[in-house]
Amino acid sequence: MRIAEITTPDLRLHHRETESHTHHPLLSEIELLIQQSEAISKNQPLPQSLPISLRQSLTRLSQLAPFPDNSFKLTIWKLSFRLWNACVDLSNAASLQSSSTSAESIANLRHVAADMLFLAKDVNGVPSPTIKSSLFYYRTGLVWHSLKKFDLASDCFERATEIVSKIDIAKISDAGEKKLFLDLNLARSRTAWENSDRNLAVTLLNRAKSLLFGLPDHYKSLSNQFLAFGKSSLSRDDDDCSLNDALRLMNEALDLCEKGLGTAKTREDTMEFTGMRIKTLRFISAVHLQKGEYESVIKCVKVLRNGGNGSDGPDQHASLPVLAMKAWLGLGRHSEAEMELRGMVGNKDIPEAVWVSAVEAYFEVVGTAGAETAKGVFLGLLGRCHVSAKAALRVAHRVLGESRGGDNGSRIRANVVAQLVSDERVVALFAGEAVTKERKAIHSVLWNSASDHFRAKDYEISAEMYEKSMLYIPHDIENRVFRAKGFRVLCLCYLGLSQLDRALEYIEEAEKLEPNIACSFLKFKIYLQKKDHSCAIGQIDAMTSCLDFSPDYLSLSAHEAISCQALPVAVASLSKFLSFHISGKTMPTTEVVVFRTLVTILTQDIGSETEALEFMLQAQSRSAKIGAECFFGSGETGKREQNWFAVTCWNLGSRCGSSKKYELCGEFMRLASEFYGYMDTDESAENKMMICRSIILSVTAMIALEKQNKSALTETEVKLAAELLVRAGKIMASSLSDGKDCIMEPEFIFMYTLIAYDIHGRINNSAFQLLVVKTFASSKSCNYNYLLQLGIFASQSPRSNPDVSTFALNECLSALIASTSPDYPTIALIIRKLISISSVHKGDTEDEETIQKMYKQAYRIMVGLKEGEYPTEEGKWLSMTAWNRAALPVRLGQFETAKKWLSIGLEIAEKVTGGGASKLRDYRGC
Numbered sequence: 001m002r003i004a005e006i007t008t009p010d011l012r013l014h015h016r017e018t019e020s021h022t023h024h025p026l027l028s029e030i031e032l033l034i035q036q037s038e039a040i041s042k043n044q045p046l047p048q049s050l051p052i053s054l055r056q057s058l059t060r061l062s063q064l065a066p067f068p069d070n071s072f073k074l075t076i077w078k079l080s081f082r083l084w085n086a087c088v089d090l091s092n093a094a095s096l097q098s099s100s101t102s103a104e105s106i107a108n109l110r111h112v113a114a115d116m117l118f119l120a121k122d123v124n125g126v127p128s129p130t131i132k133s134s135l136f137y138y139r140t141g142l143v144w145h146s147l148k149k150f151d152l153a154s155d156c157f158e159r160a161t162e163i164v165s166k167i168d169i170a171k172i173s174d175a176g177e178k179k180l181f182l183d184l185n186l187a188r189s190r191t192a193w194e195n196s197d198r199n200l201a202v203t204l205l206n207r208a209k210s211l212l213f214g215l216p217d218h219y220k221s222l223s224n225q226f227l228a229f230g231k232s233s234l235s236r237d238d239d240d241c242s243l244n245d246a247l248r249l250m251n252e253a254l255d256l257c258e259k260g261l262g263t264a265k266t267r268e269d270t271m272e273f274t275g276m277r278i279k280t281l282r283f284i285s286a287v288h289l290q291k292g293e294y295e296s297v298i299k300c301v302k303v304l305r306n307g308g309n310g311s312d313g314p315d316q317h318a319s320l321p322v323l324a325m326k327a328w329l330g331l332g333r334h335s336e337a338e339m340e341l342r343g344m345v346g347n348k349d350i351p352e353a354v355w356v357s358a359v360e361a362y363f364e365v366v367g368t369a370g371a372e373t374a375k376g377v378f379l380g381l382l383g384r385c386h387v388s389a390k391a392a393l394r395v396a397h398r399v400l401g402e403s404r405g406g407d408n409g410s411r412i413r414a415n416v417v418a419q420l421v422s423d424e425r426v427v428a429l430f431a432g433e434a435v436t437k438e439r440k441a442i443h444s445v446l447w448n449s450a451s452d453h454f455r456a457k458d459y460e461i462s463a464e465m466y467e468k469s470m471l472y473i474p475h476d477i478e479n480r481v482f483r484a485k486g487f488r489v490l491c492l493c494y495l496g497l498s499q500l501d502r503a504l505e506y507i508e509e510a511e512k513l514e515p516n517i518a519c520s521f522l523k524f525k526i527y528l529q530k531k532d533h534s535c536a537i538g539q540i541d542a543m544t545s546c547l548d549f550s551p552d553y554l555s556l557s558a559h560e561a562i563s564c565q566a567l568p569v570a571v572a573s574l575s576k577f578l579s580f581h582i583s584g585k586t587m588p589t590t591e592v593v594v595f596r597t598l599v600t601i602l603t604q605d606i607g608s609e610t611e612a613l614e615f616m617l618q619a620q621s622r623s624a625k626i627g628a629e630c631f632f633g634s635g636e637t638g639k640r641e642q643n644w645f646a647v648t649c650w651n652l653g654s655r656c657g658s659s660k661k662y663e664l665c666g667e668f669m670r671l672a673s674e675f676y677g678y679m680d681t682d683e684s685a686e687n688k689m690m691i692c693r694s695i696i697l698s699v700t701a702m703i704a705l706e707k708q709n710k711s712a713l714t715e716t717e718v719k720l721a722a723e724l725l726v727r728a729g730k731i732m733a734s735s736l737s738d739g740k741d742c743i744m745e746p747e748f749i750f751m752y753t754l755i756a757y758d759i760h761g762r763i764n765n766s767a768f769q770l771l772v773v774k775t776f777a778s779s780k781s782c783n784y785n786y787l788l789q790l791g792i793f794a795s796q797s798p799r800s801n802p803d804v805s806t807f808a809l810n811e812c813l814s815a816l817i818a819s820t821s822p823d824y825p826t827i828a829l830i831i832r833k834l835i836s837i838s839s840v841h842k843g844d845t846e847d848e849e850t851i852q853k854m855y856k857q858a859y860r861i862m863v864g865l866k867e868g869e870y871p872t873e874e875g876k877w878l879s880m881t882a883w884n885r886a887a888l889p890v891r892l893g894q895f896e897t898a899k900k901w902l903s904i905g906l907e908i909a910e911k912v913t914g915g916g917a918s919k920l921r922d923y924r925g926c
Contacts (some may be wrong), residue, residue, distance in 0.1 A: 026061045027075055030116075033057065034079055037086040037109060046090055051108035054083075058112055062119055073120040077129075080116035083109060084136065091143075103147060110140045114156065118163070131177050134163040138184055145187070150195045157188040175215070182211040182218050186225050193229060201229065202249070216269045219260030220276065226253035227280055234287055247287045254280045278304060278315045285323045289330070297327035318350040322358045329365045337362060338373050345380040356391045360398045368409040371416040374399050382425045389429040389438035396421055396442060400449050414449055414461050418468050421446065427471050443472040450489070459496035466490050484514035491522050500530050517546040521553055528564045536561070537572045544576060551580055551587050558597065567605050574598045582622075592632050592641050595619040599648060609656055609664050616649060616671050628678040639679065646675035650694060657701060662708055666701035669694045670724070688731050689744045695728040696752045703755060713762070721759045728752060729772075746781035753786075754793065761799035769794075773804050777811045784819075787812035788826065795837055802837050809834050817861070824865070828874035831858050835881070848897075855882050855904045862911040875912030879905045 033054050040046060067073050087110045094102040114136035123129050141156030161184050172178055189204035205225060212218040230249035236242045257277040264270040281300055288296040301324045304315035321340045328337035341362050344355045355377075363374045378387075378395050396417050401410075420426060421442065430439040450465035470486045473479050487510035494503035504526050511519040520543040527536035543553055554577040561570035574594055581591040595615055602612040623631035632638040632645075653668030673694035679687045699721045706713050713721070732744065732752070753776040760768045773790055776782050791808035794801050813830045816822050831854055838851045858878050862870050883905035889898035 024064075024072070026057060026064070027072075027079065030054065030057045030061065030079055034083050034086060037083065037090065040090060041093075046094070046102050046105045046109075048105055051105055051112060054109065054112045058115060058119070065119065067120070070124050073123045074125075076116055076120040077123050077126065080113045080120065080136075083113040083116065087113060104149075107140065107143045107147060107149070107152075110136075110143055111152070111156070114140045114159075118159070128177070130163055130167060131180065134160040134184070135180060137163065138180065138187065141187060141191070145191055145194070148194075150191050154188070154191045154195065157184060157191060160184055161188065169211075178211070178213050178215070179218070182208055182221060185211060186221060189225065193232070198245070205229070205252075214263050216260055216263045216265070216273070219256050219263060220272065223253045223256035223260060223276055223280070226250070226256065227276075227283065230287075231283060234283070234290070240291070243287055243291050247284065247291070250280055250284045250287060254284065278317070282315075282317060282319055282323070286319075289323060289326055292330060294327040294330040297323055298331075301327070316347070316349060318347070318354040321347070321350070322354060322361070325358055326361055329362065334366055334370075337366075338370075341373065341377055342380070345377055352388060352391050356394050359395055363398050368412050371399055371413050375416045375420045378420060379423060379425075382423075387429065389435040389442070392421075392426055392429050393438050393442050393445065397445050400445060410453070411458065411461050414453065414465055417446070417449070418464050421468050422471065430472055439472050439474075443469050446472070454489070454493065454496075457496065459493045463490060463493035463497070466493060480513045484510045484519075487513070488518055488522060491526075495522075495525060495529065498529070500526050515546070517543060517548045517550065517553055520546055521557070524557055525560060528560055528566055528569065531564075531566070533566055533569050536566065536569045540569075540573050540576055551577060551585075551589075554580075555589055558601075562601065567601050567608075570601050571598060571611070574601070578618075590633065591622065592619070595622075596641070596644060599645075603648070603652065609652055609661065609668075612652060613664060613667055613671075616645070616652075616668070619645060620671055620674050623678065632678070642675060642679050646672050646679065646690065649675055650690070653694075653697060653701075657697065657704075660704075660708065662701040662705035666698045666705065669698035669701060673698065673724075673727075685735060685743060688735060692728045692731050692744060692752070693748055695724045696748055696755065699724055699755050699759065700751055703758060718759060718762050721755075722763060725752070725756050725759060729756070744781075746783070746786070749776060749779065749781040750786045750789075754790065757790070757794065757801075757804065758797065758799075761797070761801065766801050766803070769801050770804050770807065773808055777808070784812045784815040784823075784826070787815065788830065791830070791833065795833060802840075805837055806834060809837075824861075824870050825874075827861065828858075828871045832874060832877065852900065852904065855908070859904070859908050859911070862908065865911075867913060870911070872912060875908060879908040879912055881905075882908060 033050060037046075037050060061076075067076070087106050090106045090109070091103070094106060114133070117133045117136050121129070121133075126132075137156045137160035141153045141160065144150070144153035144156060164181060164184065169178075169181060172181075185204050185208040189201045189208070192198075192204060193201035205222065208222050212222065226249050230246045230253060233242050233246035233249060254277060257273050257280060261270065261273045261277075264273055281304055285297050285300040285304075288294075288300065301320055304317075304320060321344045325337045325340035328334070328340060341358055344350050344358060359374050359377055363370050366373070374395060378392070399413050399417050399420070401413060429435070430442060446465050446469035450462045450469060453459075453462035453465060466486060466489050470483065470490075473482050473486060475483070487506045491503045491507040491510065494500070494506065504523070507519055507522045507526065511523075520539060524536055524539040524543065527533075527539055540554070540557060543549060543557070554573050557573040558570045558577070561567070561573060574597055577587070577589070578591070578594050578598070581587055581594065595618070598615045599612050599619075602608040602615070619631075628642070629638060632641040649668045649672035653665045653672060656662070656668060657665040673691045676687050676690045676694060702713060702717060702721055729752070732749070735743075753772055756772045757769045760766075760772070773794075776790075777787060787808045791805045791812060794805035794808060809830050813827060813834070816827050816830070835851055835854050838854065855878060862875065882901050886898040886901035886905070889895070889901070
């Protein structure tokens with residue numbers, strides 16, 4: 001504020017004297033600087049050099065003190081007032097520019113003005129110069145305080161205090177001057193408080209008690225300052241020391257209010273003191289609450305509500321029910337706390353923020369048990385006043401809490417919130433563009449809660465929360481995507497609850513809003529769980545037609561189908577996946593893995609061998625087309641894949657062979673030989689042998705199928721079998737040519753020999769038939785049993801070969817005779833077979849002699865044997881057939897030949913017991 005010049009008659013006289021007085025150069029210099037400050041316009045910044053120059057001039061002027069001339073002092077006095085008024089104008093202009101730098105410069109000018117006034121000291125003719133000098137310092141200190149220059153402010157206040165300390169307070173009658181004494185103490189106290197000198201601040205307030213002068217305004221100011229310090233202590237860290245300080249200061253404020261009521265002369269003062277008292281009591285209650293002194297809180301609240309101790313009526317402040325409720329909660333008396341909370345519903349003066357905070361505080365302590373109360377309070381508030389969407393959001397968020405779902409408490413809270421947010425009045429709070437932010441927030445809160453319960457597999461609560469979140473998505477084009485997303489997650493919830501029809505309804509709604517691969521895939525899952533395999537397979541085609549289709553969904557569909565034991569669906573999915581590979585598209589999964597997965601699925605279902613064979617054939621065809629390394633992969637991975645396909649073909653072929661599915665068996669074994677052929681046969685002789693085994697079993701299955709179907713192999717089939725056997729023969733020959741023993745099992749070599757004989761007999765290659773049998777006979781894998789079977793087969797098959805049969809049987813006979821314990825029944829059988837073959841195929845005389853040698857060989861074998869050791873029936877057959885062979889030569893007059901046969905018959909008969917042989921012995925005389 002500007003300070004008007006003093007215009008008393010005496011002062012005008014002095015003014016005239018001063019004008020006639022020659023100015024001192026320093027005063028002229030100071031006046032010139034003051035004129036510069038007065039000349040600064042509103043838009044110009046204050047030069048920073050101006051306060052410095054004035055301070056320097058004032059310092060030089062102070063060296064001239066004391067000033068004996070009163071006119072000289074009066075000039076300094078007037079210059080000080082001019083500078084002060086210029087500062088006021090500059091300050092008003094600077095406030096419009098919001099310049100902190102200018103504010104500090106102006107404050108420095110004020111400080112210079114105060115120092116000038118102090119330098120002049122007492123001036124005759126000026127009333128109360130000491131008070132005015134103190135006032136300058138006081139107001140300058142207030143400016144420094146506002147600029148948070150507390151050291152400078154403290155200096156000003158202390159200088160002002162020193163000035164007025166020389167005045168006898170008892171002699172002061174002016175109320176304004178009395179007020180200055182109190183204001184100085186309060187200002188010094190505030191500055192000390194800001195400088196963290198709390199003890200000095202409180203001391204100064206206590207010292208101010210002697211400056212009240214029985215004036216109501218003084219009581220008010222001091223009480224308010226005690227209360228302000230108390231509130232400041234309360235806002236600091238919640239430690240016992242701060243709370244005790246706050247309580248002590250507030251009690252001082254309350255005491256001053258009580259005493260101030262006694263000084264009140266007007267109704268306005270009384271009402272003001274009463275309001276201050278009630279306010280202080282409320283803060284005292286808050287301190288007691290923070291200290292945990294809940295009984296004291298209840299007492300304070302009762303006093304406020306009863307309107308005692310000088311109050312005109314009960315206090316209805318909005319904080320009282322909150323204080324009472326929190327105190328009852330602290331005492332563990334939840335029913336009283338609930339009564340306070342519910343009582344707030346009927347108090348229309350309570351702001352929204354207060355009762356929302358109360359609901360939060362109540363629920364924080366009571367927890368799940370208070371969820372219904374929180375909901376009831378909120379809905380009750382809806383009925384009595386306007387409630388904002390933000391308040392509803394806070395209550396819903398608080399009731400839901402930070403629960404992750406899965407426990408009973410979180411289920412209860414979620415149910416309560418679901419009822420709350422589905423109320424039409426609550427939904428209406430979030431309607432309109434003005435609450436878009438709050439609507440998105442409540443949707444997010446409900447959605448996150450639903451997600452938490454979904455992760456905890458609590459699908460029932462999750463579905464309910466997702467459904468309630470849908471209430472807060474507008475039905476417009478912009479939010480179609482969000483609504484579709486909501487329908488999709490609801491579909492997932494009802495899938496988890498196995499309510500498949502309802503899940504299908506939701507996903508169809510989502511598909512109407514936003515058709516995409518996610519919707520299509522969820523429909524696929526529903527059809528799977530409904531075991532509607534045909535619809536599921538049809539949905540696979542629907543997925544591939546989606547714009548955002550990714551092949552990964554086909555792989556995922558296959559996994560889902562396998563988990564549901566829907567193997568046909570899994571096969572259909574992977575088949576579709578495979579078609580993308582064949583078309584040349586880049587896929588996330590390699591082609592060989594898809595084939596392997598398909599075959600693995602099919603092998604789980606007995607009866608699916610035909611389909612498995614189709615995919616195996618496709619795999620073999622693809623590997624032949626694009627190369628084994630490209631198809632199977634390189635390195636160890638490729639080797640493992642090749643081995644898997646080869647072994648799987650072998651196992652499937654074996655399974656089909658055991659089930660007498662010879663056609664499939666033959667195909668699988670042939671494929672096994674192809675897959676084994678891809679593997680590095682140079683590293684492992686076993687791989688070579690597996691090729692041979694597979695070929696042998698493949699051709700064997702072809703022959704078995706021929707017998708099963710009772711239809712001969714076609715010429716093409718015979719040719720294929722011959723080619724396969726040639727390949728197997730070369731592998732075996734190469735392994736034997738290395739000088740090593742063949743590692744193949746003897747039974748496989750025998751099978752090879754037998755089927756090679758059979759197949760080559762069909763193409764009239766008798767020379768190869770004999771060669772293959774001779775090769776087998778010379779191998780270590782051969783034994784007499786195998787030779788016997790070969791001999792009999794060669795003699796009895798439709799395409800018999802007597803040379804092969806004779807060779808095999810003779811080799812077998814030689815082996816048996818050379819044995820340490822000959823098998824005479826087998827020997828007898830072989831001899832009979834050899835005789836029968838020679839008899840059927842005899843030609844010239846050499847054949848006759850060969851037959852006779854066989855009989856004689858049989859006789860030599862019998863010599864020395866015990867009775868019955870050589871089969872009696874075979875002996876009888878030999879003796880009788882030899883005797884009968886003499887009949888034709890006798891009739892033809894070939895007596896020498898007849899005599900030989902008769903002699904052989906009689907010799908053998910001698911070694912045989914039985915009726916037929918006895919008759920021959922009786923014929924000896926003939």
